[in-house]
Amino acid sequence: MEHSVLFAGKAIGAGLAMIGALGGGIGIGLSVGGAVQAMGRNPDFASTIQTNMILGVAFAEAVAIYALVVSLIILFVL
Amino acid sequence: MINWNGKRRWVALILLIAGILVMLTVPPIIPVIQLPGEKYPGGGDGFHMTNSLMGSVLVWILLILLAFYINRKMPKSGDEVPSGGFYNLFEVLFEGLYGFILNIVGQKYMRFIFSFFMTILLLVVLSNWLELVPVVDSVGFLEPHITRDATTGAITYEAGYETTNSGGIYVLNPKCPWVSPTDALALTADAKADRASKGCLTGTNAAVAAPAPVVATESPAAAATPIANATEVVGEAAGVTTNTGETAGTTAPAAEHEYAPGDPSVPWVITPYLRSPSTDLNFTASLALIAVIMTQVLGFRALGISYLTKFFNFKTLFSSPLGGIDVAVGLLELIGEFAKILSFSFRLLGNIFAGSILLFVMSFLVPFLPWPFFILEFFVGALQGFVFGLLTAIFMSQATAGHGEHHDEEHEITEVTADNPVEIAPAH
Numbered sequence: 006m007e008h009s010v011l012f013a014g015k016a017i018g019a020g021l022a023m024i025g026a027l028g029g030g031i032g033i034g035l036s037v038g039g040a041v042q043a044m045g046r047n048p049d050f051a052s053t054i055q056t057n058m059i060l061g062v063a064f065a066e067a068v069a070i071y072a073l074v075v076s077l078i079i080l081f082v083l
Numbered sequence: 084m085i086n087w088n089g090k091r092r093w094v095a096l097i098l099l100i101a102g103i104l105v106m107l108t109v110p111p112i113i114p115v116i117q118l119p120g121e122k123y124p125g126g127g128d129g130f131h132m133t134n135s136l137m138g139s140v141l142v143w144i145l146l147i148l149l150a151f152y153i154n155r156k157m158p159k160s161g162d163e164v165p166s167g168g169f170y171n172l173f174e175v176l177f178e179g180l181y182g183f184i185l186n187i188v189g190q191k192y193m194r195f196i197f198s199f200f201m202t203i204l205l206l207v208v209l210s211n212w213l214e215l216v217p218v219v220d221s222v223g224f225l226e227p228h229i230t231r232d233a234t235t236g237a238i239t240y241e242a243g244y245e246t247t248n249s250g251g252i253y254v255l256n257p258k259c260p261w262v263s264p265t266d267a268l269a270l271t272a273d274a275k276a277d278r279a280s281k282g283c284l285t286g287t288n289a290a291v292a293a294p295a296p297v298v299a300t301e302s303p304a305a306a307a308t309p310i311a312n313a314t315e316v317v318g319e320a321a322g323v324t325t326n327t328g329e330t331a332g333t334t335a336p337a338a339e340h341e342y343a344p345g346d347p348s349v350p351w352v353i354t355p356y357l358r359s360p361s362t363d364l365n366f367t368a369s370l371a372l373i374a375v376i377m378t379q380v381l382g383f384r385a386l387g388i389s390y391l392t393k394f395f396n397f398k399t400l401f402s403s404p405l406g407g408i409d410v411a412v413g414l415l416e417l418i419g420e421f422a423k424i425l426s427f428s429f430r431l432l433g434n435i436f437a438g439s440i441l442l443f444v445m446s447f448l449v450p451f452l453p454w455p456f457f458i459l460e461f462f463v464g465a466l467q468g469f470v471f472g473l474l475t476a477i478f479m480s481q482a483t484a485g486h487g488e489h490h491d492e493e494h495e496i497t498e499v500t501a502d503n504p505v506e507i508a509p510a511h
Contacts, residue, residue: 070433
């Protein structure tokens, strides 16, 4: 019984922690959308824009990955 | 060489049929998922070989072999045409990446930065791809999945499986999750008959499963033996058939020989021999430390002691009305250097660890069609290695650029032509 309650708490906590992925998703969508628009307007700078886009996406994704790591730690380490 | 034109579709069909066969005969099971690297049996209290460390040793060996191979295949003179498909592929990749990084960092520190970029890229990509190799994560030491209380010696049984023994090689039986004797009492007669029809030993009417070994009669020292010690013999016997004379039902064996491999009185799990090193925080954090520390080293090399003014900027504190902001910004930069270590290590760890769990779960849920996810993880692994190297290169080139006020004219021109993503030049 105690074990089940503990597991339920872990599952709920891990699910709640993944709300943080919301921000990363929005951020990646905005930055890629902006980058694609910019590339469409001046294709000559596509490589520069792409580099900066990958950099920005990596930073935005990092936040979502922190949420993922927290929920994985809740599930498998605690 | 085989002509592959028009034959790849048959490969896909064969993979699908093989997946269905696997699903019907040996359905995959979800392994025990653990964030730190699993320890090898034995080794005492101090140093432990872990399977992720073994994975990184394998990656090092692969990298060294790659270096020798490339060096041997490299044309010695300029007019010689390189031979070998793999060498040509590597050369194309190398030159493409060289041009890409040259665009970002400029000529001056290219040699230093590109060597770090390429080393990190190859190391991380190879270790990410290790999780896609079939034997990794699935072949390993057979261990009883029990935890023992250090003081009382009470044994807690975790989830595990019964084993089947085919010629000395023990395989977890996915049809028979282990059922403890107390849980077996709660099973209905139908469930017991169903388990018996699948060839299971525990949780049936036959009651082959012996009661758990008596712990109370053991001496306290034996009861406090760490679990790794108790499973040493089991690990050895996983490959070779030894010590199988012990049948279930022998009472309270000695601590080292407590459970014969495949003993149905305990649940069994597998500790893999190999695991992708990127799923271990030790690997990613040490790579992140190397990247960030070498960034500082390059910053000092490029700018000398004035590199420190990036972090401790008291120059304008009294001369400018907004000097305090510069001090605060410098301190934020200092914090940012430490945040880089965290973000580097957790980005790689989170991506690859989550990816390997995705592969486990998908192989379990859709055993006949897991390989689209392997393709996904192939790209994720390559991308994460690339992002790790690219971020290192960009941070290094930022460190050489220094603070806007004091860098010489020649350096500035390099920055402008190099399409540096850091906005410095237009201000002047």
